[in-house]
Amino acid sequence: MIADPVVKRDDGESPAVARRRLRLALRRLRESLGLTQADVSGHLRWSLSKVNRMETGEVTISAGDLEAILAFFGISDGKKAAQLAQHCRLARRRGWWDRSEIRPHLTPALTNLLQFESDAAHIMAFGPSILPGIIQTHAMAAVILADYADVLTEEQRAARFTLRMRLREQAIGRESGTTCTVVLDESVVLREFGGLRLLASQLEDMLEAVDDQRLDVRILPFTAPTLFGLENPFMLVELDDGDTVLYREGITDEFFDDGAMVDRYRRIFERQLEGALSPAASVRLVKARLAAIESALDRL
Incomplete structure (x- = not known):
């Protein structure tokens, strides 16, 4: 458990x-x-x-x-x-991620992401098919990780859950001090991963973070043209001195701090923002989806 x-x-x-x-x-x-x-x-x-x-x-x-x-x-x-x-x-300081029950289950890229995100001034993330880990609720993260029971041990899943919640707290926690902009493909709020009740709870939590100005959510609608870089989730972490690093997910995760790759993905993110709905329109879309879910649950 x-x-x-x-x-x-x-x-x-x-x-x-x-x-x-x-x-x-x-x-x-x-x-x-x-x-x-x-x-x-x-x-x-x-x-x-x-x-x-x-x-x-x-x-x-x-x-x-x-x-x-x-x-x-x-x-x-x-x-x-x-x-x-x-x-x-x-x-040379050691952190909580060096604990024996955590460190063996983290990739080098995740370890770097965790540390850089703890000093982030601004985080920019893109979710093409599922909510980024930094905004997943406890319940959603647990269900998603449980889906990997055939490839990850219970200890590995527990370590990754701890990491995911840590990243969430650093990104959108009430005391984080970090601004966070997330672009979601419209399919993300339609996909019923974990069932309607879980999705409704997740959307409510996301809207609460937006209302508290801890999170800026932008929806990339189906009507937007296909944009380069749409296929893989990624995250840009900008420090208070302007330096930015990139975390890219895939079959294997990757971490970059070289200017060329980071600049390339910053341009991709800017293009995604251009194609996304406005903040107000994005919130209206999420609220409409939540209302439809609640209506469906009323009929159960």
Whole structure:
């Protein structure tokens, strides 16, 4: 049986975000000084691959290595050095996702998504056939995950349920501080996954989040032309400094933080928004669907 997780928003920068900010800051510092990775590796007597892996995020930068790099760069600004040292400390912090009952059941992409979403300023998600996990109710998430009983163990499903509820709390929880825009294909609110009562409860919860201004839902109607990227769900997570990452679902999930792929999916999302109904029209459509469900339930 899947139990409701205890969820709350983390305090401070997540390890993944801290690691990314540190490596990007060091790369920008190196480039501003006109230095190459070979210059750094030669001066510090490190292998070139070590420097490259630091800047790409393949390895976590230690406090000692950070001190050596800053000394070589001639960083004497105490405030700047302290900020980078703080990133370095947080990058090595362990979180609740490292617990033995959770970590083995998470993909690297999901682990990154969880951490980046905890620091999100704005989330943009697209659901082509089913509601994105970040807005699924406890009951809907449990039913959807139960459908994977033939491929996921009970422990795996329990871990993913905990993750899904955590992501929901970070995205649209009352204390999240994150804005969330979701584009749904019209078929999503018509599909009776889990039965009419469950769907009605899910739509009521979604409308409540919209009414509380915790969520902006936009419906992509059947009349809209087919848009590129319609076939797979994805999520863009924008941080408060403007940096954005991409989580893409499929047979295997993927996480991207490179500019080209992120920019490509941002353009796709913008095109989907252009084809979607207005916020008011989207709410009217969902309310009409909910009214039809309630009418059908009255006749049962």
